[in-house]
Amino acid sequence: MSTTEISFLKGKQGARNADFIAFVADRKTEQVLKSFVLEQAMPHAHVAVGNIEDAIAHLQKVERSPLFLLVDLEGSVMPLSDLGRxxxxxEPSVQVVAIGERNDVGLFRSLLKIGVRDYLVKPLTVDLLKRTVSVAEGKVSPVTLARAGKTIAFVGARGGVGVTTLALNLARHLAEDTHRRVAYVDLNMTGGAANSMLGIESNNGLTDVLQNVHRLDPQYVERTLVAxxxxxxxxxxxxGYGAKKQFEPGALHRVVELLCDSFHYVILDIGDPNDVLASEAFDHASRVYLVADRSxxxxxxxIRLLRYVEDRDNNPPTSVxxxxxxxxSAGKVDTTDFMTAVGRNVLHEVLFESKALAAAENLGEAPRERGQNGFTQAIARIANDLTGQHAVVERSFLRKLGLRKF
Structure with missing residues (x-):
């Protein structure tokens, strides 16, 4: 067992006490934790390569339990049972943070139910640990269990692939067909296509809230929205073109946070994936849709964007x-070849819609003959995947047949 110790205190029986104890399964995670401990200047810390059994053995020797305890679930066949032991x-006051390799919502919820404060998916970073463990306040940052909306980001592999068309019609479908409250945020600060496609005028509300982030409250944000x-x-x-963007880093996060308190879905239409706002959108998205064409x-x-989006602490689920x-027309990349090159399947392929869609966009209206063409059917499928409605439809269909899905 490799151990890193910094200025430890000794108990009455010679066993060493520490405010921060971590047992991890690999050297890379150990090094990240060492860096975190040193950066936070924690005087009493214990970082070791080991498993839950090692953590149990260590805690049985110390006089007092630590304030923070990080344990690695990698290799644990029954993590809930191991954490129970x-x-x-x-002591009841110990704040336990579990880490592991499985990005599993079910496991996360089960861990919260038994008292674990948070669950972090490897690879860890110092920034992720700083957001999770507040050394100055002496507590693990609380995991919000309050019901909140989902942040959905749309981005294009290149210009002209129809990002706004898909995102806007998905938002319209969620609002009108599934009766969700939807906030649509067009991150093209110089005037995106969303307003003209909806037949409304911008009130520059996005500029307003980003520049006044310290004054924001739910009522302030509501007043900037155009219905x-x-x-x-x-x-x-x-x-205007060339206008300077005068807002602080993290401003978009605060705006989205407030919107998620009032809306089922907050859809972020990203114009330029290299923009500062785009980076913040990816950092706080609960789902990302990457739109491409067959070029x-x-x-x-x-391929590049997938790597850019998914190489983040939040690792948002990303669908193509x-x-x-x-x-x-001749010369387009075959769908199968596209998926082979990208290394993953396409969630949905949206067929070309020649007349109804173009007319609707120019008139600022919803496409006519909704549900009767390939485009609107594709939008409905994307919405069903997002809301989980496809599972409800499947169960209903099986009940009609007198069958059950095992």
Whole structure:
């Protein structure tokens, strides 16, 4: 067992006490924790390579349990049972953070139920640990269990692939067909296409809230939204070309946080994936849809963007949507070849819609003959995947047949 110790205190029986104890399964995670301990200047810390059994053995020797305890679940066949045994040797005041390799929501919820404060998926970073463990306040940052909306980010592999068309029609479908409250945020600060496609004018609300982030409250944000119907609201800007963006880092996060308190879905339409706002959007998205077309350039950029989006602490689930914004022509990349090059399946391929869609966008209306063409059917499928409605439909269908899904 490799151990890193910094200025430890000794108990009455010679066993060493520490405010921060961590047992991890690999050297890389150990090094990250060492860096975190040193950066936070914690005087009493104990970092070791080991498993839950090692943690239990160590805690049985110390006079007092630590304030923070990090344990690695890698290799644990029955993590809940192992943590139950660990709890028997811990004082109730110990704040336990579990880490592991499984990005499993079910496991996360089960861990919270038995008293674990948080669950972090490896690889760890110092920034992630700083957001989780507040040394100055002496507590693990609380995991919010309050019901909150989901942040959905849309980004294109290149220009002209129909990001706003898909995102806007998904928002419209969620609001009108599934009766969710939706906030649509157009992050193109110089005037995105969303307003013209909806037939509304921008009030520069996005600029307002980003520049006044310290004064924001739910009522302030609500006043900046432009309504499109009773359940869909738009937040956008129409700044002049060359205008300087005068807002602080993290401003978008605060705006989205407030919106999630009032809306089922907050849809972020990302114009430029290299923009500062785009980076913040990816950092706080609960789901990302990457839109591409069947071109060689879009195929290459999809590979790069997937790596860029998913190489983040929040590691947002990312799905690829293959759109056909133009009529079929020779020379396009085959769908199978696209998926082979990208290294994953396409969630949905949206077929080309020649007349109804273009007319609707120019008139600022919803596409006519909804549900009767390939485009609107694709939007419905994306919405069903997002809301889980496809599972409800499947169960209903099986009940009609007198069957059950095992």
């Amino acid at each position: 660990l709890a028997e040797v811990c 499109n119907g009773s359940r869909m609201f738009v937040l956008s800007a129409d700044a 060689v350039h879009a195929t290459r950029e999809t 949507l293959l759109n056909n914004p133009n009529a079929a």
